[in-house]
Amino acid sequence: RKEVEQDPGPFNVPEGATVAFNCTYSNSASQSFFWYRQDCRKEPKLLMSVYSSGNEDGRFTAQLNRASQYISLLIRDSKLSDSATYLCVVSTSGTYKYIFGTGTRLKVLA
Amino acid sequence: DAGVIQSPRHEVTEMGQEVTLRCKPISGHNSLFWYRQTMMRGLELLIYFNNNVPIDDSGMPEDRFSAKMPNASFSTLKIQPSEPRDSAVYFCASILEGTEAFFGQGTRLTVV
Numbered sequence: 412r413k414e415v416e417q418d419p420g421p422f423n424v425p426e427g428a429t430v431a432f433n434c435t436y437s438n439s440a441s442q443s444f445f446w447y448r449q450d451c452r453k454e455p456k457l458l459m460s461v462y463s464s465g466n467e468d469g470r471f472t473a474q475l476n477r478a479s480q481y482i483s484l485l486i487r488d489s490k491l492s493d494s495a496t497y498l499c500v501v502s503t504s505g506t507y508k509y510i511f512g513t514g515t516r517l518k519v520l521a
Numbered sequence: 522d523a524g525v526i527q528s529p530r531h532e533v534t535e536m537g538q539e540v541t542l543r544c545k546p547i548s549g550h551n552s553l554f555w556y557r558q559t560m561m562r563g564l565e566l567l568i569y570f571n572n573n574v575p576i577d578d579s580g581m582p583e584d585r586f587s588a589k590m591p592n593a594s595f596s597t598l599k600i601q602p603s604e605p606r607d608s609a610v611y612f613c614a615s616i617l618e619g620t621e622a623f624f625g626q627g628t629r630l631t632v633v
Contacts, residue, residue, distance in 0.1 A: 443619060454612060454624035455564070498564065502619065507552040508577055509614075509622055513563030 412437055415501050417512035425520050428489050432515045434499030435481045443502040444482050446473055448495045449514065455498055458484075489519045527613050527625035534632055539601040542628045545594055546615030554614040554622065555588055555598050564612070570596065603632045 417434045424430045436444075444461035459466065461473040461482050472485040482499055496514040526545040534540050546553050554569040568578040570590045578588070585604070590596040600607055608631050614622040 445621075447622075454626055455622075456624070457621045460621075500622070506576070507571055507616055507619055508566065508569060509554060509616070510566060511556070511564040 414510045415512040421516035423518045431485045436501045441501045445500040447498040525625035531629045537602045540603045542598040544596045544613030550615035550617045552616040556612040557609045559609045605632045
């Protein structure tokens with residue numbers, strides 16, 4: 412089983428829709444969680460960190476479920492510019508080993 | 522700071538040749554990562570360094586791959602000999618104490 416797993420998609424959604432991605436991780440000692448965004452042929456960039464209590468940044472909401480070992484990303488009111496690949500990242504306590512999921516592709520359609 | 526700098530941006534080489542990829546991390550960052558990205562396997566962690574010391578190289582595919590970090594401002598990833606299946610985008614990323622990972626623009630390697 413992979414350490415971090417994501418549905419590769421693609422998720423094709425119309426503009427204005429709400430879309431959610433999940434990411435599961437296998438190591439219960441995982442301590443830090445992030446969502447990154449990667450545009451085609453570009454490097455990944457941090458979208459947001461994921462905090463235990465959940466956090467929101469504009470149209471984006473991230474949540475952590477430690478009991479079930481998954482993190483989620485919710486995007487409200489999708490824009491064409493949200494089309495990208497979304498990567499979840501997990502790091503284990505005491506290390507700086509950042510493990511990336513394979514990413515979920517999102518296409519927002521006009 | 523100019524961010525993480527990788528060179529070259531593109532590399533085309535013949536099978537059997539040695540390839541060296543270079544990375545300059547952000548000044549002050551104490552962890553450096555090498556990743557490889559392909560369509561089939563996504564972003565794979567090859568090796569990471571903390572304070573210039575290799576901590577985990579379990580992702581290095583085989584002995585043909587080696588990485589060094591002689592000082593805090595420079596790292597190399599070497600493939601010798603290269604094979605067509607090594608074709609991928611290789612990213613370097615640097616981190617300060619478990620915070621955000623900053624990526625370089627990557628090196629697109631094609632082995633023919």
